Amino acid sequence: MSGRYDVAIVGAGVVGCAIARELSRYELRTILIEARSDLGDGVSKGNSAVLSTGADTPFGSLECKLVSRGHQRYVAEAPAMGLPIKAIGSLTVAWNNDERRIVEQLQAETVAAGFHDVVVVGADEIYRRAPHIAPGAVAAMWDPEEGIVDPFSTPYAYALDAVTNGVTFQDRSPVEKAERNGAGWHLHTPRGVVEAGIVINCGGLGAAKIEALGGFSDFVMKPRRGQFLVFDKSARTLLDVVLKPVPTPLYRGILMTPTIFGNILVGPTSEEIDDPDDWRVTQSGIDALLAAVRRLLPQLLDHEITATYCGIRPGTERPEYRIIPRPDERWLTVGGIRSTGLSGSLGIAEHVAGLVVGEMIGGRRKPSHTVVSVPSLAAGERPWLNGKAADPEHCEIMCHCEGITLGEIREAMASPLAPRSLKALKRRTRVMFGRCQGFFCGARVQALFERLSAERST
Numbered sequence: 001m002s003g004r005y006d007v008a009i010v011g012a013g014v015v016g017c018a019i020a021r022e023l024s025r026y027e028l029r030t031i032l033i034e035a036r037s038d039l040g041d042g043v044s045k046g047n048s049a050v051l052s053t054g055a056d057t058p059f060g061s062l063e064c065k066l067v068s069r070g071h072q073r074y075v076a077e078a079p080a081m082g083l084p085i086k087a088i089g090s091l092t093v094a095w096n097n098d099e100r101r102i103v104e105q106l107q108a109e110t111v112a113a114g115f116h117d118v119v120v121v122g123a124d125e126i127y128r129r130a131p132h133i134a135p136g137a138v139a140a141m142w143d144p145e146e147g148i149v150d151p152f153s154t155p156y157a158y159a160l161d162a163v164t165n166g167v168t169f170q171d172r173s174p175v176e177k178a179e180r181n182g183a184g185w186h187l188h189t190p191r192g193v194v195e196a197g198i199v200i201n202c203g204g205l206g207a208a209k210i211e212a213l214g215g216f217s218d219f220v221m222k223p224r225r226g227q228f229l230v231f232d233k234s235a236r237t238l239l240d241v242v243l244k245p246v247p248t249p250l251y252r253g254i255l256m257t258p259t260i261f262g263n264i265l266v267g268p269t270s271e272e273i274d275d276p277d278d279w280r281v282t283q284s285g286i287d288a289l290l291a292a293v294r295r296l297l298p299q300l301l302d303h304e305i306t307a308t309y310c311g312i313r314p315g316t317e318r319p320e321y322r323i324i325p326r327p328d329e330r331w332l333t334v335g336g337i338r339s340t341g342l343s344g345s346l347g348i349a350e351h352v353a354g355l356v357v358g359e360m361i362g363g364r365r366k367p368s369h370t371v372v373s374v375p376s377l378a379a380g381e382r383p384w385l386n387g388k389a390a391d392p393e394h395c396e397i398m399c400h401c402e403g404i405t406l407g408e409i410r411e412a413m414a415s416p417l418a419p420r421s422l423k424a425l426k427r428r429t430r431v432m433f434g435r436c437q438g439f440f441c442g443a444r445v446q447a448l449f450e451r452l453s454a455e456r457s458t
């Protein structure tokens with residue numbers, strides 16, 4: 001037995017980690033179970049990192065409500081967690097009169113959802129805010145509250161907060177079998193059996209399989225791959241807003257956006273795939289992205305592409321969140337969090353905690369909790385730039401492209417949620433994420449990672 005808990009959350013993506021943090025505010029014994037060796041290593045590691053207000057989600061839907069709420073909470077709570085936000089605003093650009101009408105409707109809905117500063121602007125304002133985009137834009141929705149965030153540190157900050165406030169994190173534990181047992185469940189993993197009063201399925205692309213373990217079959221997964229190009233930091237001066245096309249009900253389109261780390265990101269594509277593990281970047285994907293760049297921001301082609309990657313949306317056969325409480329079965333499903341889960345995470349967490357505490361298991365709110373913060377990885381916010389330079393370990397640069405010091409790597413490796421792989425260390429610090437992609441520093445960083453890992457386990 002791994003132990004007896006009130007709540008077992010299966011899946012440590014941004015959604016599961018946010019729920020774990022939320023439940024850590026209650027007198028509940030909660031465990032967060034993850035199949036992989038690191039949190040945030042599923043869908044949550046490959047997205048556009050735009051903090052959406054919910055403007056491009058179906059108006060009146062649960063998704064719209066939770067993303068709006070998630071946005072509001074993220075803006076209020078992220079600074080205390082050390083998570084950077086840059087509220088650069090977004091322009092959803094119409095290139096003809098049909099699109100102009102859609103933009104006007106979107107704007108009215110967004111205002112009705114509570115974002116009163118969202119306006120429709122004409123060409124003069126578009127080119128004032130985004131002078132380098134191609135000619136021909138006729139109107140745009142200007143949403144000043146949309147912004148860019150750190151997609152890797154967000155689940156980490158949530159999980160660290162949760163663990164600090166009493167949640168147990170168990171990694172390398174794919175749930176392989178779920179057995180109903182009295183008033184709860186036994187979840188079988190290679191690292192033991194977890195006994196839990198209720199199960200919250202936050203399995204991302206694995207959500208339908210986890211449902212099946214519990215005997216439920218409300219949806220089927222329809223994964224959608226989205227590929228991206230990351231342009232070098234030299235391109236950053238070309239764009240200082242999130243540039244979006246007019247969305248369709250199924251696809252938000254290829255956007256162009258600065259990243260919080262100082263690059264320009266282009267993507268995602270949208271391709272239905274059969275294999276939820278098909279994380280390939282393809283030539284046709286790259287061609288589609290380059291065509292969009294040529295059409296919308298041609299000067300970007302004068303800059304180097306630093307990296308490509310893809311994400312896979314955990315869609316289902318219906319374009320909506322699949323949040324299904326089953327109080328009698330003591331099982332709560334949080335699936336189908338396709339395209340907005342980073343923005344919606346704190347809204348989803350609040351909603352789910354309300355269901356758990358209100359309808360499923362009860363639980364008193366704790367009188368207080370410990371505030372935890374992570375180091376900001378935003379461009380221009382490295383510790384050696386803001387006061388820690390006196391520490392010799394923060395004077396020794398390991399990764400010159402991103403400016404990561406030995407001190408930052410040591411601190412990441414000393415965390416209660418220390419990275420167990422080089423990829424996880426990249427996400428915690430941005431080491432090897434820069435222009436050379438680890439060509440120059442990779443061997444040295446790997447040796448350091450192995451040494452610090454060995455020191456930790458002795």
Ligand SMILES: Cc1cc2nc3c(=O)[nH]c(=O)nc-3n(C[C@H](O)[C@H](O)[C@H](O)COP(=O)(O)OP(=O)(O)OC[C@H]3O[C@@H](n4cnc5c(N)ncnc54)[C@H](O)[C@@H]3O)c2cc1C
Pocket residue numbers: 010011012013014015016033034035036039040041042043044045046047048049050051052173174175176202203204205206207210225226227268310311312313314337338339340341342343344
């Ligand atoms: C291309 C793309 C662009 C996007 N852009 C944005 C954006 O700009 N803004 C935004 O807000 N959102 C965006 N999103 C959406 C966002 O990334 C997702 O909604 C979010 O990451 C989903 O998180 P999750 O926790 O549900 O899933 P995941 O992150 O996949 O977490 C699920 C976890 O469950 C684990 N798991 C699965 N099966 C088991 C099992 N049997 N036992 C134990 N653990 C298991 C997995 O290993 C995984 O870690 C985008 C998504 C994509 C793909």
